[in-house]
Amino acid sequence: MADGPQDIEDLIGLLSKLPGLGPRSARRAVLHLIKKRKQQMIPLADAMMRVGQSARECLNCGNIGTSDICKICEDDRRATGEICVVEDVADLWAMERSGVFRGRYHVLGGTLSALDAVGPEDLHIPKLIDRVTSENVTEVILALSATIDGQTTAHYIADQLGHVTVTSLAQGVPVGGELDYLDDGTITAALRARRSL
Amino acid sequence: MADGPQDIEDLIGLLSKLPGLGPRSARRAVLHLIKKRKQQMIPLADAMMRVGQSARECLNCGNIGTSDICKICEDDRRATGEICVVEDVADLWAMERSGVFRGRYHVLGGTLSALDAVGPEDLHIPKLIDRVTSENVTEVILALSATIDGQTTAHYIADQLGHVTVTSLAQGVPVGGELDYLDDGTITAALRARRSL
Numbered sequence: 001m002a003d004g005p006q007d008i009e010d011l012i013g014l015l016s017k018l019p020g021l022g023p024r025s026a027r028r029a030v031l032h033l034i035k036k037r038k039q040q041m042i043p044l045a046d047a048m049m050r051v052g053q054s055a056r057e058c059l060n061c062g063n064i065g066t067s068d069i070c071k072i073c074e075d076d077r078r079a080t081g082e083i084c085v086v087e088d089v090a091d092l093w094a095m096e097r098s099g100v101f102r103g104r105y106h107v108l109g110g111t112l113s114a115l116d117a118v119g120p121e122d123l124h125i126p127k128l129i130d131r132v133t134s135e136n137v138t139e140v141i142l143a144l145s146a147t148i149d150g151q152t153t154a155h156y157i158a159d160q161l162g163h164v165t166v167t168s169l170a171q172g173v174p175v176g177g178e179l180d181y182l183d184d185g186t187i188t189a190a191l192r193a194r195r196s197l
Numbered sequence: 198m199a200d201g202p203q204d205i206e207d208l209i210g211l212l213s214k215l216p217g218l219g220p221r222s223a224r225r226a227v228l229h230l231i232k233k234r235k236q237q238m239i240p241l242a243d244a245m246m247r248v249g250q251s252a253r254e255c256l257n258c259g260n261i262g263t264s265d266i267c268k269i270c271e272d273d274r275r276a277t278g279e280i281c282v283v284e285d286v287a288d289l290w291a292m293e294r295s296g297v298f299r300g301r302y303h304v305l306g307g308t309l310s311a312l313d314a315v316g317p318e319d320l321h322i323p324k325l326i327d328r329v330t331s332e333n334v335t336e337v338i339l340a341l342s343a344t345i346d347g348q349t350t351a352h353y354i355a356d357q358l359g360h361v362t363v364t365s366l367a368q369g370v371p372v373g374g375e376l377d378y379l380d381d382g383t384i385t386a387a388l389r390a391r392r393s394l
Contacts (some may be wrong), residue, residue, distance in 0.1 A: 003264045011244040018226040025217040032216050041249035047208040048242035052234045066202050090228050104385045
């Protein structure tokens with residue numbers, strides 16, 4: 001017995017594997033939970049079990065939900081002919097939080113990467129090409145990271161989709177951003193894409 | 198629907214209440230868990246439910262375990278006549294990790310605090326006084342924080358326990374500590390308690 005009983009040690013071990021938590025913060029979280037076990041620990045365990053058993057990927061777009069087809073894909077009002085392509089579900093949720101995009105999504109599940117040996121067949125790119133045809137898509141918006149891998153992926157997808165409009169998010173100064181703190185690449189991109197006021 | 202379905206939102210909300218996690222890191226952790234639901238999420242929910250249902254405070258010392266009397270209090274080899282008084286279960290576990298103390302513990306559950314209106318009756322001080330008599334204790338070691346409240350509590354306990362030896366942890370330079378980074382109070386304490394080599 002290093003610290004507490006085995007059950008508690010096991011729980012700390014499992015919790016410390018979460019991103020953003022280490023052994024110390026996991027121990028702190030477990031002690032906090034044990035002190036509030038009726039109000040917090042049992043409901044949390046319960047909610048986690050429920051999501052663990054019901055969560056699944058949408059067969060159409062790759063979003064995470066509790067049914068085979070997610071709410072966005074089921075909603076006919078979102079069949080706007082626009083598909084926003086994102087790397088990951090976290091990016092989809094970030095787009096949804098902004099509330100500005102009213103079309104549907106497609107989650108790639110990563111980016112092409114020569115270093116990590118991720119090829120087109122490892123991402124959901126064939127499915128995207130299918131959807132462009134079957135859902136009468138007129139515009140594919142690429143909301144991928146502004147990294148080398150993200151941009152490689154964007155160019156690859158644009159090559160595959162010759163027959164529809166392919167756009168990507170604008171690059172420039174973030175809202176609230178100060179020039180002094182921006183990197184050279186962003187300033188260059190923002191200057192090149194300057195607009196008349 | 199802000200992000201995902203309600204069940205997932207609820208889980209993020211509950212997880213974000215843990216110390217060290219906020220809404221963003223909770224969302225990240227939940228996405229991570231959903232991706233590994235068989236290997237990580239179900240076992241974590243299971244372990245949490247098990248601990249939530251079995252964890253309890255030791256009726257004797259206040260340590261957290263899965264039985265009414267914790268393993269340390271049950272172990273006769275640890276009836277050394279020494280009781281180490283700590284503020285919190287986390288402190289007890291920290292002492293146990295060092296592995297150097299072979300007696301028993303007593304968890305106060307906090308420190309006296311005029312500002313937060315914590316009086317002696319709110320801590321487990323009467324129980325400590327009982328134990329000193331009933332367990333033939335010869336030395337009470339105060340392992341309390343070196344804060345004003347911690348030291349106030351230490352002095353109060355020492356006053357109540359006139360008939361046994363009351364000691365406290367040494368103050369000084371931490372192992373691996375550099376003088377340049379130490380505060381004045383620690384240097385003063387270390388100099389006053391200097392020892393001949």
